[in-house]
Amino acid sequence: MTPENALRALQLARALADAKNRQDxxxxxxxxxxxxxxxxxxxxxxxxxxxxxxxTLTRFFTSFPDYEVELEGHATGDDILACWGxxxxxxxxxRFGVRPNGRRAQLPVSLRFxxxxxxxxxxxxxxxxxxxxxxxxxxxDTVRATLFPDGGEWPxxxxxx
Numbered sequence: 285m286t287p288e289n290a291l292r293a294l295q296l297a298r299a300l301a302d303a304k305n306r307q308d309x310x311x312x313x314x315x316x317x318x319x320x321x322x323x324x325x326x327x328x329x330x331x332x333x334x335x336x337x338x339x340t341l342t343r344f345f346t347s348f349p350d351y352e353v354e355l356e357g358h359a360t361g362d363d364i365l366a367c368w369g370x371x372x373x374x375x376x377x378x379r380f381g382v383r384p385n386g387r388r389a390q391l392p393v394s395l396r397f398x399x400x401x402x403x404x405x406x407x408x409x410x411x412x413x414x415x416x417x418x419x420x421x422x423x424x425d426t427v428r429a430t431l432f433p434d435g436g437e438w439p440x441x442x443x444x445x
Contacts, residue, residue, distance in 0.1 A: 285360045289399075293365040294358055296404055297397055305352040307345040309338055317403040326413035328431050347380075348373040353393060365397045371411060375420040381430035385421030 285293065296315050303311035313334055322331045322340060331340035345351060356369040371393045375384040396408040417424040 285363060285365075289363075290360040290365070292402065293360065293397065293399055296399070297358070297365055297367055297395070298355060300404060300407075301353050301355055304341070307349065307351065309341045309345070312341055313338060315404050317400045317405040319400070319405060320403075321406040322409065323407070324409045326411055326416070343379075347375065347377055349376060350374050350388065355395075363398055365399070367395045367397070369393055369395075373416075375416065375422070379430075380422070380427040382417075382420075382422035382426050387419060387421065389416050389419035391415055391419075 300312055300315040303309075303315065316334060316337060318334055319332070320334060320337050322337050323329070329340060331337045351371065351373040353371045354369045355367045358365060358367045360366075369392075371391050372388055373391075374386060374388045376386075391411045393409065393411045395410070396406075397404050398406040413427065414424045417427050
């Protein structure tokens with residue numbers, strides 16, 4: 285990645301983080317390529333395309349209405365930007381088959397972005413589901429059973445959103 289492209293990639297990642305911190309789905313979507321793929325292995329979700337990403341982000345912010353992420357570092361290579369930082373979020377509702385304690389969790393996160401035509405074409409959002417569950421006062425086993433009703437591991441080519 286050229287220095288100019290690396291700067292643009294980092295600016296896009298920060299713009300996306302800012303939009304997500306405000307739970308501003310339209311602003312987040314403006315950072316995305318039309319063929320955007322958002323993967324969150326902890327939740328077993330893969331959203332492809334703008335409509336699926338809009339639905340996924342809306343659902344995420346319903347479950348975590350105070351989500352914020354702080355990007356603390358980054359590295360680039362070829363057409364990839366890797367970022368790491370801290371997410372702060374409160375699990376709400378009963379989407380995951382549990383009643384959370386209402387406490388705000390703080391988790392290390394890693395994000396890998398790829399770009400196409402000057403926009404974010406993919407994001408891989410990684411964090412420790414067990415740590416989120418522990419801080420939220422819920423059973424990881426129950427949450428996993430809700431997220432993965434087949435009992436299997438995360439399906440890398442899933443279309444769940």
